[in-house]
Amino acid sequence: MAIKAVIFDIGNVLIEWQPERFYDAEIGETRRREMFAEIDLHDMNNDVDLGGNFRDTIYGAADKYPKWRDEIRMWHDRWFELATPAIDHSVHLLRALRTKGFPVFALTNFGDEIFSRAQKHYTFLQEFDQFYVSGEMKLVKPDPAIYAALETACGHTPDSLLFADDRIENLDAAVARGWQTHHFQHPQGWADRLVSEGVLTRDEATWPDNKKDKT
Template sequence: MAVEAVIFDIGNVLIEWQPERFYDSEIGEARRREMFAQIDLHDMNNDVDLGGPFRETIYGTADKYPKWRNEIRMWHDRWFELATPAIDHSVHLLRALRAKGVTVFALTNLGDEIFARAQKHYTFLQDFDQFYVSGEMKLVKPDDAIYAAVEAACGHAPDTLLFADDRQENLDAASARGWQTHHFQHPQGWADRLVSEGLLTREEATWPEAEKDKT
């Protein structure tokens, strides 16, 4: 089935999301491993993704663990250092699709407060035709209900949607509903997929800066 809409995940597709890397640089790998072993910070983040208040959720967790209070609060206070840098080639692909008139959506597990801030910080996040944000929907990937909600809202048949995500479980859930999927591991692979689908030409999918690096 021909692709009618392309759907981007955000974390590790358009923006690197590596909390462990941030904490390794701030407190060292050994202390980071100790903290993550004692506290499920990703579960805390999942509460935010489900619509929990950003500051209150993280600060509330920090208050439960006085030994790590300052470190946990960094998840809120320095969020843009956890979510960096932008993946420039992926941003180029997003904009190239828009320039061709291809419909593009975002489907992300992200708190609604954070997403609003992120759109100001990373202005390319304003470039989608529609945004499906877990914090607003009160649903997270890979819950089947979030994919059903996207289908109901977007007006496209499942088999006309092409979805790129870095997590296989999110793709498996989408595939089970008939979506076309791409396991994002590197932007060049995503570029190749978009070319193979006839959505972009090879030239359109090439990030200009990558060509400069070859010279």
Template sequence: MPIEAVIFDVGNVLIEWNPERFYDKAIGIERRKQMFAELDMHDMNNDIDLGAPFKQRIYDFAEEHPKWGDEIRMWHDNWFDMASPAIDHSWRLLRALRAKGIQVFALSNFGVDNWPPAVEVYPVLGEFDREFVSGRMQMVKPFNRIYEKVEEDTGIEPDRLIFTDDREDNIAAAKARGWKTHLFTDPQGWADRLVTEGLLTEAEAA
């Protein structure tokens, strides 16, 4: 079956997302390791991905853990230092697909409050034909319902979708529904896959 839509994750596909790297620079590797051992920062962020208010959830978490209060608040105050830099080749691929009239969707675990400012900083995030942002939907990958919702809302059969994500669990869930999938490790690998699928030429995927 021909592919009707290409679906991109955002973090570590279109923009790098590495809070640990930021904290290593900001507070030092050893202190960061201690902090992340004592606190589940990613679980806090998962609440945001499920729709919790961005600043409030982080600042409340800081109040709950005053020992690390200043460091926790950095998750909000320095968010764009964690969500950077842009992965330029992936941007080019997205735009090359759209230039050929191929539908391109976002499917991302992302907060409802920080999506709009992210679009301002990274304009490519505003160029999708459809946005499936977990914070708006109040459901996250890799749970089955979010993939089912994409199918329902677009009316596209699973085997006509191709999805790239950097997490194996997210890919596995999509694959189980019959989606074509690509585990993203670098933009060149994704470019090669798009060429193999006949969606782009090598020149268009460069």
């Protein structure tokens, strides 16, 4: 089936999301490992992704673990240092698709409040044709219901959707519904897939800095 719409995850597809890397730099790898062993911070973040209040959820977790209170609060207070940098080549691909008038959607596990802030910080997050944000929908990947909701809203058949995500479990859930998928590991691989599907030409998919390297 020909691709009719392209769907981007955001974390580790358009923006690097590496909390462990942030904490390694702030408190050292040994203490970070100790903290993450004691506290499931990713599960805390899942509560935010499900629509929990951004500050209250994180500060509430911090209050439960006084030993790590200051460190946990960094997840809220310094969030943009956890979610950085933008993956420039992926942003280029998003914009190349939009330039061609190709429908591009976001399907992301993201708190609704912090997503609004992120759209101001990373303005390319305003550029999708449609947004499917877990915090607004009160559903998270890989729950089949979030995929079904996108299908209903977007008007395209499942087999005409091409979805890029960095997490295999999210892709498996999409495949189960008949979507076409791409396991995102590097933007060049995503660019190659878009070219192979005939969605972009090789020139359109090439990051400008790479073109400069060849001149």
